[in-house]
Amino acid sequence: MQRSRLPLLGLRAFEATARHLSVTKAAAELCVTPGAVSQQIKLLEETVGVPLICRKGRSMELTDAGQVLRPALTQAFQTIELTLNAIARRPRHDTLKLCLLPTLAEKWLMPRLARFQGAHPEVDIQIMTSFRAIHFEAEDVDMASFLGKSLPTGLEGVRLFDDAFLPVCSPALLRRYERLAVPRDLARATLLYSVRRMDDWQRWLTLAGEPDLRPQHSLSFENSSLSIQAAVDGLGVAVIQHAYVTDLLKAGLLVTPFDLVARSENGYYLVWSPTRAARPTFRSFLEWVLKEVGHTAA
Incomplete structure (x- = not known):
């Protein structure tokens, strides 16, 4: 109709x-x-x-x-x-609109956001998640995430963390295996994948000297956040960006069966159009992000 x-x-x-x-x-x-x-x-x-x-x-x-x-x-x-x-409704506060990768929003930003809200209660933040590239001139977005070797042409930004990843699993799963001492022992484990990062396991195994290893079982998920939760729940061993699991490792919800960390040339960035950077709300949030990551804007 x-x-x-x-x-x-x-x-x-x-x-x-x-x-x-x-x-x-x-x-x-x-x-x-x-x-x-x-x-x-x-x-x-x-x-x-x-x-x-x-x-x-x-x-x-x-x-x-x-x-x-x-x-x-x-x-x-x-x-x-x-x-x-x-x-x-007339907005009482200024609003900052972010569009981020889902796992970046959930595992990196959300654990830190209370600190910003405590310091800037006058700022409202709207968080959207997406895997697509943001076209700032055509969309109502102030900041977005970007994964790459360097900043996209025409944008400003700050590098949040490097693309560094390693295997993690629950302590209970590690105890359940009789032996998970060397990388080749992963052949007996269930390996957890994010479909957005399907090459990470192969890159880590190659670095570990086991490029031909094939696990008995594997599970794949839409994004890294689901892989992390599956690892916490004891479903298998996930290879995950270190920045996403730092708090979980400190809390003992996850452990690293191997200390070897794989890295790519990419970095995770927060990017924006120069035309949006003049607002006081924008500057307040950017200054807070810079303090969180410990360096200045790129």
Whole structure:
């Protein structure tokens, strides 16, 4: 059905009635008469060509089609309501918008963010996650993450940490293996992969002198964050960026069966367009990031 022909009044009447299972309560919520609600639902049913509500005595039930339609409408109306509330409310604080790699946001930024909020309670931060490149001139984003050898042309940034990775697993899993003393013992283990970093295990094994090692089992995940959680849960051994698991290693939730660290020429950067760098909110956040990583902007 074309958007221009959507029966919006009927959809509102049906959603409220389906939620309350009562025409009377739906009418009170919508500030119309019960007869008007019933008429709108009837017109909606005629438009879609199937019944949506059936009556059994004094009770009301949704048909199969009604049960499919109702949650979709409720979610859509809730989204519209939240969006309208957000744009109608005058913001009290300045907002900084970040778009980061999912694991970078969860494992690097989030454990540190309380320190920034404590120092700058006047700043609101909106965090989005994505694997795609951000086009600052066309998107409402202040800062984004970038993985590469150097800064992209035309952007400024700061190098957060090097691309250095090593195997990690839970202490319980390490105890469960009778012997995990040398890299070749990993052939008996389940190796955990991020599909975004499928070459990391091969690069680490090559550096460890076992380029032809093939594990008995493997599990792959959408991103490194899931691989880390799988390692914490004892599902296997993951090879993970050291910066993402520092706190977990200190807390004893993960251990390193081998000390060998593999590295690439890449680094993890926080980047931005020079046109966005003048705002006081931006400068406050950047100064905090520089203190966290211990150096100055690139």
